Amino acid sequence: MNTQNVVIGVDLGGTTIKAGVVSESGTILYQNKFPSKADVSPSEVIKQIHASVQDALTHANGSTVRGIGIGAPGMVDDNGVVKAPPNFAHWDEVPLKYEIAKLVGGLPVGVENDANAAAIAESKFGAGVQFPNFLFVIWGTGVGGGIILNHKIFRGPTGGAGEIGHISIDYNGPQCNCGSVGCVEAYVGQRYLSQRTAERLKSHPESKILTLVGGDSSKIEPFYIAQAAHDGDAIAKEILVEAGSLLGVALAAVMNVMDLRISIIGGGISASGDFVMQAVKKSVQKYVLKPLKKDVEVIPAKLGNNAGMLGAAGLVL
Numbered sequence: 589m590n591t592q593n594v595v596i597g598v599d600l601g602g603t604t605i606k607a608g609v610v611s612e613s614g615t616i617l618y619q620n621k622f623p624s625k626a627d628v629s630p631s632e633v634i635k636q637i638h639a640s641v642q643d644a645l646t647h648a649n650g651s652t653v654r655g656i657g658i659g660a661p662g663m664v665d666d667n668g669v670v671k672a673p674p675n676f677a678h679w680d681e682v683p684l685k686y687e688i689a690k691l692v693g694g695l696p697v698g699v700e701n702d703a704n705a706a707a708i709a710e711s712k713f714g715a716g717v718q719f720p721n722f723l724f725v726i727w728g729t730g731v732g733g734g735i736i737l738n739h740k741i742f743r744g745p746t747g748g749a750g751e752i753g754h755i756s757i758d759y760n761g762p763q764c765n766c767g768s769v770g771c772v773e774a775y776v777g778q779r780y781l782s783q784r785t786a787e788r789l790k791s792h793p794e795s796k797i798l799t800l801v802g803g804d805s806s807k808i809e810p811f812y813i814a815q816a817a818h819d820g821d822a823i824a825k826e827i828l829v830e831a832g833s834l835l836g837v838a839l840a841a842v843m844n845v846m847d848l849r850i851s852i853i854g855g856g857i858s859a860s861g862d863f864v865m866q867a868v869k870k871s872v873q874k875y876v877l878k879p880l881k882k883d884v885e886v887i888p889a890k891l892g893n894n895a896g897m898l899g900a901a902g903l904v905l
Contacts, residue, residue, distance in 0.1 A: 594651040596644045597901030598637060598658040599702070602626045602675035607640035609648050610901035614713035616894060618647040626676040633676065634684070638691045655696035655904030659705030659896045660684060665747045668699035698903030704741050704750060705899030706891075707734025710852050711741075712902045714890040719850045723842055724889070725752055727835060728855035731773040735846060753777065755838040772838035776831040778857065782808045785827050796821040814860035828860055829867040836871020836886075843884070844877050854889025 592611060599606040601624060608619035622640040625632040641656055662673030668685020685699045700708070707724035710716040716724070716736060724734045731753030735742040742749050753773035754766050761770025762780070774780050786805040789795050796816040801807040816824035839851050851872060858864065869886040876884055891898055 592651050593654050594648055595654050595901045595904045596641055596648075596656045597897040597899070598640060598656065599705075599896030599900060600624060600633070600637065600658060600660045601702075601896075602661065602673075605636055605640045606897055607637075607644040608897045608901070609644050609651070609653075610898060610905075612905055614709075614898055614901070616897065618644065619897065620644060620647075626673075626679075629677060630679045630682045633679075634682075634687050634691075637684075637688060641688070641692060653695060655698065656688065656692060657698040657700070657705070657900035657903035657905075658684065658688065659700055659702040659900040659903075661702050663746070663748050664699055664701045664704075666743075668697070670699065696904055698900075700741070700900070700903055701734075701747065701750075702896055702899075703732030704734040704743065705903065706732075706854060706889075706895035707736055707750070707899065708741055708902045709891050709895040709897075709899030710854070710889050711736045711739055712905070713898055714895065715852045715887050716850075719852075721848055722850035722852050723752070723839060723846070723848050724750075725835070725839065725851060725853045725858075726855040726889075726895075727776065727853060727858045728778060730777045731835065731838075732855075733842075735842075735848075737846075752838060752842055755841055757834060757837045772834060775834045776857070778810055781810055781813070781827075781831055781857070785813055788823065788827060792823045795823045797824050810857045810860065814857075817861060817863075825863065828864050831857070832864045832867030833871040836868045837875055839868065839886075840872045840875030843872065843880060844875075847880075849880060849883040849885060851884075851886045852889050853886060854892070854895060858888060 597608050597610045605622045605624045609617045620643050660670045663671040670684045671681045689697045726732045733752035734750045754771045756770040758770035762774045764771035764774035800812040813824050
């Protein structure tokens, strides 16, 4: 590795922490993986982040490390305080930026919400490079998002902007774990989509989805629904097209409010097949206001699983 400026990007998840040495052009030169121990305590998670950062620093190979960026679940305020990340035990509000800065001896530290970090990554290094303004959506376990305006993340006054998954698309709809009802996440987030599919299959026992999960509907995951759809299963395709259409309703609402023409979609479920993206696009097209219609684009994200780490790095680049 030549002497150059690098940063450490940290992707903090509920199960694992990934830290990488990232060049200024967005190349990951080295990366590691540590258990996050999120089920233990905040202090244990901080220890694990520190260990992953220390390991990454030893692999900087003489390069100048300019800072450390961290993408974290939960709401993150302007001071780098991480609030109530899901699946993290005993974690209410933790001043993560302060705690990590104490441990890394004077290096600049940036902390941002993980979906915002992924949006920053797509803006700096991925599918959004040519677009100054876009809506970024990460569609997987839940539905998260970030709003890029003039090449910068729009955070809102307290860092909570971009919660696309909690737009209600039906005020009489199903209960969402956020406490509201009819949220788009409560229809198309991984767990909800699997539950809705299990219900639907009660009247379609012939579906290939059931064959793939050995008849056990509690094992249904979007991966199997997508596989069945690719194998020609009409019900599976119908379920995913419907999910894409419902997501499109929520995206169109944000695009109308924010005057945006471009949506970039990443996350596991978005990779289920082109027909899913087409369903999202068709739905967005249908629900955006007339002046936006001709310019609307729905584009797949480019960076996949590296988006969190690259976006975290982008915080201090």
